[in-house]
Amino acid sequence: MICTGALAQEDMTTMTTPTQSKLLTVKKFAELLGLSPWTIRHYAYTGRVASVKLGTRLLIPASEADRLIEENMRPRVQEVRP
Numbered sequence: 001m002i003c004t005g006a007l008a009q010e011d012m013t014t015m016t017t018p019t020q021s022k023l024l025t026v027k028k029f030a031e032l033l034g035l036s037p038w039t040i041r042h043y044a045y046t047g048r049v050a051s052v053k054l055g056t057r058l059l060i061p062a063s064e065a066d067r068l069i070e071e072n073m074r075p076r077v078q079e080v081r082p
Helices: 009-013 026-033 037-046 063-071
Strands: 023-025 052-054 057-061
Touching: 023 026, 026 037, 026 057, 026 063, 037 057, 057 063
Parallel strands: none
Antiparallel strands: 023 057, 052 057
């Protein structure tokens, strides 16, 4: 796949790597998780989430959302029955 500067922003968010994982913009990734884009950028720069830097663009693999959720999952509390 040859990428040119003429690609629309939407095309970049659906670009796939050789392993077919979808890359999301920081904005889309943040919306998916309900977090601030600045929080996601911080996570990327500190290594908390994997990221891809293409020129000035920072992209996050969509699979990182599932991994973050799984790592931060809290166990269900047992219901108290009267």
